[in-house]
Amino acid sequence: MFVTPAYAQAAGGAGGAFASFLPLILIFLIMYFLLIRPQQKKLKEHQAMVEALRRGDQVVTAGGLVGKVTKVRDDGEVEVEIASGVNVRVVKHTITTVRSKTEPANS
Numbered sequence: 001m002f003v004t005p006a007y008a009q010a011a012g013g014a015g016g017a018f019a020s021f022l023p024l025i026l027i028f029l030i031m032y033f034l035l036i037r038p039q040q041k042k043l044k045e046h047q048a049m050v051e052a053l054r055r056g057d058q059v060v061t062a063g064g065l066v067g068k069v070t071k072v073r074d075d076g077e078v079e080v081e082i083a084s085g086v087n088v089r090v091v092k093h094t095i096t097t098v099r100s101k102t103e104p105a106n107s
Contacts, residue, residue: 050092053078056102062094 053059057069059080067080070087078095079087 046093049098050095053092053095053098054102058099059095060097060099061090062096065090066099 053069053072055069055072058066059069059078060066061080065080065082065088067082067088069078070081071079073079073089076092077089078092080090081087
């Protein structure tokens with residue numbers, strides 16, 4: 001007497017399985033377009049900014065230091081002059097913003 005309704009509920013079919021996954025698919029799409037994609041775009045912009053660093057650019061580091069780039073090294077570091085005669089080595093990827101760019105040298 002109680003067995004028949006239980007079998008009737010289990011016979012949802014293939015349409016029921018897809019309908020149960022539809023909210024998960026929609027949540028993933030929303031997360032991708034609102035969180036993942038903008039974060040990737042911002043990361044690419046930051047990498048391009050770091051690769052375009054030149055001598056004479058005024059930069060701000062993640063620690064809040066403001067200075068002028070005096071030397072760009074090949075090992076992922078730059079030398080930044082934070083006061084007259086005071087140079088510090090900074091990892092390139094800790095530079096958050098470039099305040100002013102220098103004009104490219106004419107060759």
